[in-house]
Structure formats: C-alpha cells, structure tokens
Amino acid sequence: NEEEIELLRENNLLVSRTLAEVGRHIRPGVTTKELDRIGEEFIRSHGAVPAFLGYQGYPASLCISVNEQVVHGIPSTSQVLKEGDIVSVDCGTFMKGFVGDSAYTFAVGAVSDEVKQLMEVTKEALYKGTAQARAGNRVGDISAAVQEYAEKFGYGVVRELEGLGQKMHEDPGVPNYGARGRGPLLREGMVICIEPMINMGTRAVVFEPDGWTVRTRDRKPAAHYEFAVAVRKGGADVLTDFSIIEEAINK
Ligand code: MG
Secondary structure, X not given: XXXXXXXXXXXXXXHHHHHHHHHHOOOOOOEHHHHHHHHHHHHHHOOOEEOOOOHXXXXXXXXXXXXXXXXXXXXXXXXXXXXXXXEEEEEEEEEOOEEEEXXXXXXXXXXXXXXXXXXHHHHHHHXXXXXXXXXXXXXXXXXXXXXXXXHHOOXXXXXXXXXXXXXXXXXXXXXXXXXXXXXXXXXXXXXXXXXXXXXXXXXXXXXXXXXXXXXXXXXXXXXXXXXXXXXXXXXXXXXXXXXXXXXXXXX
C-alpha cells in the first residue's frame, strides 16, 4: 500500500545518500574496507541499520566489487583502489520495518574510454528496463529491454543473478535477460529491484571460494547499477535517486 511504498522510498533515499557519501570518498589509495566503514557510519547515524550486515552471514555493510568483480565483493583492508579502477557499491538499509537497496558503479579517477562506455551502457540499460516497469507489463518486458540494449554493444549479460523484490529478496525476481510478454505480470504497487550486471567480455562468471564474490571468468571489468522501483499504472515510480549521487561525485 501507499504507506509501505513511502517507507520503502525513505529507505531508498537513505541508500542514495549513503552511496553519495561513499562516492565522495572514492579515490586512489582508499581501501574498500574504509569505504564500508564510511557507509556503515552514515547509515547508522541516520537511524537505520545496514541490511546486508549478517544477512546469510555476510560480513560487511556494503558489497564493494572492483573491476572484474561483478557483485558481492567483500570490503577488505588489502583492496586498495587505484586510478582507472571501477568500483560497484551495493548498499542496503533497514529502517522502520522496511528496506532500501540499490547500487552504483563509480570510476576511480580517470578511466579508459572503453570502461567509461561499459558504465554508461549499463546505466542506460537500467533506464531502458525501468521504462518497462508499469502495471500490465510483464517482467520479461523489463528483462528483454535490458538484454537487447546491452548486447547491442557486444557486452555479456550476467544470467546467474537477478534483481529481487523488496523486503530483502521477495518475488518476483527480475532477470536481466528474457523475452517480451513473458514472466510474472507487473501489478500496481509492486516494488521490484532492477539491476543490470553487465560484463565487458563474455557473460560467464565465477563464484569465488570466499562464498560471496562473483567475478567475470575472463577477468574483464563488469558494471552494476540498481534501482528500487514501485510499479504504477502510468509507469515506473523510481524510489532510488541517482541525482543525489551524481551531484556529490561531480562536485
Ligand atoms: Mg542491491
């Protein structure tokens, strides 16, 4: 209902503000552990708790995935960011009985043109998918829009993971590949996560022995952007606000 959607929006705005705060600190020389600490402090100082910490035993507040790491990278004191890296930060909050969850890929200093294109295309794929998130459409309409756009550039679309609904991983899942007109029907008031994970090379991924980190098999870079979206009759009501993040990092 509307009250629940507003609580999800509140959480997702806090996630966006946390990602902005983390983004402000992304620079060569910083460790991913330090970014995790900054994110956790920000979340807690705003009356929420990090939703990922302890989730199925996950040991940190943020997932921070560098270069060939696609998602679920564990922050570490030994992972020092360097010029030209890209870093995907996935953040979840829990507050007032609801969660927020979204992700953004940041450049560390100047990145190559081909990496910049990977980031831009992945973000645009998210927007193309989001445009399909309206009541009456099906999940496959979102999936196909993401897949078609990313594959046009020769990129690999990760199939092993998908966007999940809010309350930490409710149905329906939203794969980043699929066919138009197929899959669960999108209904007014449904809240979903749309999160393309796009590889510069092939779509193949490897699950690392740490039990969490997913990386590209060919070790080429991957990008990941995620929105929480409420499905409406007139179209997507995006609960995430990337403009907060982009204002912070473009300063
Ligand atoms: Mg997420």
